[in-house]
Amino acid sequence: MSDPVAVARDLQVSAAASAAIARLMTQYVHAIDNDELERWPQFFTANALYRIVPRAAFDQGHPIGIWFCDNRDMLEDRVSSIREVNVFEPHVYRHVIGPTEILGASGGIYRTQTSYIVVRTMQDGEMSVFSAGRYVDEIVVDKDIALLQKRVVVTDSARYDTLVVIPL
Numbered sequence: 001m002s003d004p005v006a007v008a009r010d011l012q013v014s015a016a017a018s019a020a021i022a023r024l025m026t027q028y029v030h031a032i033d034n035d036e037l038e039r040w041p042q043f044f045t046a047n048a049l050y051r052i053v054p055r056a057a058f059d060q061g062h063p064i065g066i067w068f069c070d071n072r073d074m075l076e077d078r079v080s081s082i083r084e085v086n087v088f089e090p091h092v093y094r095h096v097i098g099p100t101e102i103l104g105a106s107g108g109i110y111r112t113q114t115s116y117i118v119v120r121t122m123q124d125g126e127m128s129v130f131s132a133g134r135y136v137d138e139i140v141v142d143k144d145i146a147l148l149q150k151r152v153v154v155t156d157s158a159r160y161d162t163l164v165v166i167p168l
Contacts, residue, residue, distance in 0.1 A: 011104070011105055012105075013110070016141075016143070016144050017105075017110065017141045018102075020141050020143075020144050021100055021102070021110060021146045024043060024139065024146040025097060025100055026097075027039075028040070028043045028148075029097055029116075032095065032166060033092065033093055033095055035092065037079045037082060037083070037166070040079060040167055041072050041075035043147060044147060044148045044149075045140055045147045045148065045149045046071065046072050047072075048069075048070075048071065048072055048075070048147075048148055048149055048150065049069070049070050049150045049151070049152075050068075050069045050070075050074075050151050050153075050167075051063075051064070051065050051067060051068050051151070051152045051153065052065050052066040052167075052168055053065025053066065053154060053155070054066070054158035055133065055154050055155060055157075055158075056158060057158070058136075058152065058154045066155075066160075066164050067167070075167075078167070082165060088165045089123060090123045091120050091122045091123065092120070092121050094121065095116055095117070095118055096116065096117045096118075096119070097114055097115065097135075098114060098116070100112050100113070100114040101113050101114070108140060108141055108142060109138055109141075110137075110139045110141060110146075111138055112136075112137045112138075113135065113137070114134060114135045114137070115132075115133075115134050116131075116133060116135060117129060117131075117132045118131045118132070118168060131160075132156045133153060133156045133168075134154050135152070135153055136152040136154055137150060138150040155168070
């Protein structure tokens with residue numbers, strides 16, 4: 001395993017790229033938390049990959065987990081399903097994210113990881129920690145715009161008391 005301090009020292013990340021990545025992370029969670037799900041697919045490239053996978057499965061290299069979408073159209077279909085088809089008890093998420101660590105960069109694509117916690121609030125006001133884990137991302141940065149090319153949501157637990165309806 002490489003030394004993260006040495007990796008960070010060797011990376012030449014511009015202030016504009018860092019700011020674009022930070023803005024992407026913030027806007028991503030706010031779109032979900034504020035029930036602006038129609039905005040969510042727009043944070044991804046057209047051929048993006050989005051997966052939610054438990055940590056043990058991720059560590060073992062399993063390609064498919066709880067969610068699997070391999071392009072933006074599939075993400076848009078998920079939003080349509082949430083709005084028009086799926087039946088579930090109304091609830092909302094509130095994300096708390098840590099700083100994004102840039103692990104590597106090549107050709108305008110940045111490999112990153114970001115810790116997260118999601119608190120779920122049910123219609124009756126009950127709150128609980130729904131999920132904790134990390135985002136393992138490949139982010140394309142062009143000028144001051146950052147988009148997710150690949151997001152693997154690695155959940156620390158494989159146990160959920162309800163379906164994962166809303167994206168993490």
